[in-house]
Amino acid sequence: MNIEELTKKTVEIRKGIIEAVYHAQSGHPGGSLSVADILTVLYFNEMNIKPEDPNWEDRDRLVLSKGHCSPALYSCLANKGYFPVEDLKTFRKIDSYLQGHPDRNKVPGVDMTTGSLGQGLSAANGMAIAGKMDQKDYRVYCILGDGEIEEGQIWEAAMTSSKYKLDNLCVIVDNNNLQIDGTIKEVMSPYPIDEKFRSFGFEIIKIDGHDIEEIIKAFEVAKNIKDKPTCIIAKTIKGKGISYMENQVGWHGKAPNEEQYKEAMANLVSLGTGLE
Amino acid sequence: MKKATRQSYGEALLELGKENKDVVVLDADLAGATKTELFAKEFPDRFFDIGIAEADMMGTAAGLATCGKIPYVSTFAMFAAGRSYDQVRNSICYPNLNVKICATHAGITVGEDGATHQMIEDLSLMRTIPNMTVLSPSDDAQTQWIIKEISKINGPAYVRLARLATEEIYDENQKFEIGKAVQHGDGTDGTIFATGVTVQEALKAQKLLQEKEINVRVVDMFSIKPIDKEMIIKCATETKKLVSIEDHNVIGGLGSAISEVLTDEYPTKLIRLGIKDTFGRSGKAEELMKIYGIVSDNIIEKF
Numbered sequence: 001m002n003i004e005e006l007t008k009k010t011v012e013i014r015k016g017i018i019e020a021v022y023h024a025q026s027g028h029p030g031g032s033l034s035v036a037d038i039l040t041v042l043y044f045n046e047m048n049i050k051p052e053d054p055n056w057e058d059r060d061r062l063v064l065s066k067g068h069c070s071p072a073l074y075s076c077l078a079n080k081g082y083f084p085v086e087d088l089k090t091f092r093k094i095d096s097y098l099q100g101h102p103d104r105n106k107v108p109g110v111d112m113t114t115g116s117l118g119q120g121l122s123a124a125n126g127m128a129i130a131g132k133m134d135q136k137d138y139r140v141y142c143i144l145g146d147g148e149i150e151e152g153q154i155w156e157a158a159m160t161s162s163k164y165k166l167d168n169l170c171v172i173v174d175n176n177n178l179q180i181d182g183t184i185k186e187v188m189s190p191y192p193i194d195e196k197f198r199s200f201g202f203e204i205i206k207i208d209g210h211d212i213e214e215i216i217k218a219f220e221v222a223k224n225i226k227d228k229p230t231c232i233i234a235k236t237i238k239g240k241g242i243s244y245m246e247n248q249v250g251w252h253g254k255a256p257n258e259e260q261y262k263e264a265m266a267n268l269v270s271l272g273t274g275l276e
Numbered sequence: 277m278k279k280a281t282r283q284s285y286g287e288a289l290l291e292l293g294k295e296n297k298d299v300v301v302l303d304a305d306l307a308g309a310t311k312t313e314l315f316a317k318e319f320p321d322r323f324f325d326i327g328i329a330e331a332d333m334m335g336t337a338a339g340l341a342t343c344g345k346i347p348y349v350s351t352f353a354m355f356a357a358g359r360s361y362d363q364v365r366n367s368i369c370y371p372n373l374n375v376k377i378c379a380t381h382a383g384i385t386v387g388e389d390g391a392t393h394q395m396i397e398d399l400s401l402m403r404t405i406p407n408m409t410v411l412s413p414s415d416d417a418q419t420q421w422i423i424k425e426i427s428k429i430n431g432p433a434y435v436r437l438a439r440l441a442t443e444e445i446y447d448e449n450q451k452f453e454i455g456k457a458v459q460h461g462d463g464t465d466g467t468i469f470a471t472g473v474t475v476q477e478a479l480k481a482q483k484l485l486q487e488k489e490i491n492v493r494v495v496d497m498f499s500i501k502p503i504d505k506e507m508i509i510k511c512a513t514e515t516k517k518l519v520s521i522e523d524h525n526v527i528g529g530l531g532s533a534i535s536e537v538l539t540d541e542y543p544t545k546l547i548r549l550g551i552k553d554t555f556g557r558s559g560k561a562e563e564l565m566k567i568y569g570i571v572s573d574n575i576i577e578k579f
Contacts, residue, residue: 063339104342104371112342113371116362122332123367126339126347129324133300134343153363156332164324 001044003212004275009079010040010212011272014241015265016075016088022261024092027100030251032072034176034209034236035143041215042141043076051081054108060138061111061127065120066145066174067101068253074098074107082109118151120144121171125157128166128229139223142171147179149190155200161229162201169229170222171202174209176238178249193233202231209234242267278441281472282380284416285437286311288423289348289378293319296427302337302349304330309439310350310380330355334363334375341373346427349375353382353436357398368432369405376426377402378435382412383523384556384564385440385473394556400528402434403501409454410500412436412530414475415445418498421452429454436472436500438523440561443476445496455502463491466517466579469508471497471530474521474570481575490579492517497530508537512544519547519578523570526550547578 001009013036021027043049047060064073071091078085090096097106101115112123124142131138144154161169173193181187190196194204203225207214215234222230238252239245242264256264293299293315300322307313307325316323326333330351337347349356356379357364368375384394403410409429413419419437426433452458457469461482470478478494485492493515495507512518518538520531531548538544551568565571 057344061342112339113367116366119331119335119363119367122335122363123339123342125332126336126341126345127343128339129336130340130343130345133321133345153329153331153335156327156329157335159329160326160332160336163327 006041006045006212008272008275009044010037011268011275012079013040013072013075015268016078016085017071018242018256018261018264018268020071020074020088020091021255023089025255026092027071027255028068028253029071029255030178030238030245031066031145031174031176032069033240033242033245034238035069035174036072036240037210037212038143038172038174038215038234039072039076041212041219043080045216046219047141048138051109054082058136058138060141062141062143063112063114063120063124064102064143065114066117066143066148067114067120070100070102073102073110077107077109117145117148118153121154121157121161124169125160125164125166128169129164131168132164138168140169142169144171144173146173146175146177146184146190146193147187149173149193150188158197158200158202165227166229167226170219171229171231173231173233174236175233176236178238178247178252180249180252182249197231202229205230205232207232207234209236210240241271278443279416280439280441281413281415281419281437282311282439284419285378285380285423286314288420290314290318292424292427293322296346298344298346299427300324300340300345300347302326302333302347304328304333304351304355306351312350330360331363334360335367337375338367338371338373341375347375348378350378350380352393353379353395353398354393357401357434358395361401365405369407372407372431374430374432376433376435378423378437380437381439382436383438383473384551384568385438385523385561387439387561387564388558390558391555396525396551396556397528398436399500399524399530400532403533407431408501409433411454411498412471412500413498414472414496415442417444417446417448417450418452422498425454438473440473442473445475445479455499455504457499457504457507458496459507460494460496461492463493464515465490466492466519467511467515468492468494468575469497469518469520469530469534470494471500471522473523477570477572478521478575481572484572484576485579492579500530500533503533503537505537505541508534509542512538512542517547517579518544519549519575521549521570521575524550525553527553549574
């Protein structure tokens with residue numbers, strides 16, 4: 001897809017996020033919206049995948065370590081054709097396969113079950129190691145929240161990524177700067193994120209996580225880095241795309257009411273029209 | 277000849293490595309103690325030392341399993357079941373991934389290292405996680421069989437191994453089945469349910485009781501989950517007294533698992549021997565077993 005098409009796609013992905021969270025009256029819109037552009041580029045431009053064969057051995061893999069942002073992942077998978085977009089409305093409901101947090105055994109296209117923060121990078125390492133052992137060309141993407149990297153296991157895993165020279169691994173930190181109790185700086189600052197990952201042996205790429213062109217380029221650069229893993233630090237805005245949610249920590253884990261839902265969808269429709 | 281089940285594990289793993297190329301091994305800086313070094317020397321490309329980072333080791337194993345590998349993961353029981361509980365639960369058991377956690381140095385029989393390293397809660401923690409198979413072998417032959425057998429089950433397993441060298445109980449032709457306990461003798465004066473290092477104590481007690489013309493049977497409950505309900509009910513119906521003994525907290529382990537079956541199926545009194553909800557301390561394994569009440573004498577005095 002070209003940049004224009006991808007930009008239009010991000011609007012559809014965001015609509016899916018809002019639909020899911022609104023119909024569930026539960027879920028995490030803020031962080032889903034901040035990571036939406038990155039996930040859109042991955043699923044619609046970057047990753048080598050076959051929606052008709054979700055378990056294809058040679059596919060690129062993605063671990064959404066910040067699993068509470070499942071609405072963004074589900075919206076991408078649905079729009080990509082893994083399951084009907086209409087099913088997003090069943091998110092978090094009693095008989096739905098769309099669990100609150102990603103479940104690899106229930107949702108086609110989900111490569112790793114996540115939700116308990118801090119665990120995804122270890123699993124992504126395992127996938128990348130297996131790829132090297134089997135001399136496969138697939139790449140592994142792992143999305144971390146900036147608050148999530150306060151978990152110690154992330155840094156254990158970062159050492160492993162580096163020890164095994166996992167150049168088939170690309171970590172993306174969704175740096176939206178907010179966590180439940182406040183800004184990440186106030187709660188427990190992980191800054192400087194770039195220097196931390198660099199000192200753990202990663203190649204660092206810093207981008208604007210809402211600039212489609214920059215996101216595409218970052219993945220291109222990452223692919224050509226040899227003998228070490230890459231960490232893309234994406235500066236993002238929590239709640240991006242829905243004006244009243246942007247940079248509001250209150251929208252971390254709250255669903256919009258009917259009026260807010262209509263406003264959000266109107267927001268997105270006009271965003272889409274603006275692109276025509 | 278006495279042998280520790282961790283040694284049997286290392287040997288079985290090496291053999292399994294030759295038979296199954298999908299088997300990979302992860303350790304957390306304890307390969308010499310857990311005996312995974314035997315595998316590591318033969319198959320360096322399939323061995324991953326994750327360092328002193330057990331949580332990461334569990335997650336890495338989970339990722340490897342999603343790609344068709346069969347990871348055997350080892351560290352001390354304290355760190356496998358205790359420190360990494362959340363990773364075992366959420367990254368391995370919930371997605372039902374094919375990871376085999378072989379935890380050595382379980383129980384107070386770790387000895388001199390003391391309470392911080394004496395894992396007496398692991399059976400409890402591991403058997404309450406859905407999808408998990410929990411096995412606690414008593415000797416060399418049984419351990420060797422278990423280590424190979426679990427490679428054939430598609431799903432997570434926890435194997436509880438000991439540091440203490442114990443007696444040979446079975447010969448290599450003994451048949452085992454996961455979920456089926458092994459009965460020794462058919463005395464009707466009582467049943468001694470034991471697991472792991474306490475099976476040899478139960479067999480010793482059986483012999484000594486026989487001299488007093490008290491005929492008991494011993495049941496080796498190596499399969500903690502699935503548990504052999506039929507055997508428990510059979511022994512409750514056929515014998516006059518039920519005793520369980522384990523190198524584990526009396527809360528949550530073998531005795532509790534048997535009690536759950538009895539409560540549901542055939543309410544019967546069970547005398548539970550084990551560590552009485554207290555932490556251990558440094559000392560020789562044999563001394564600790566006496567002090568904490570998990571030797572043959574403790575069984576005998578119940579008859």
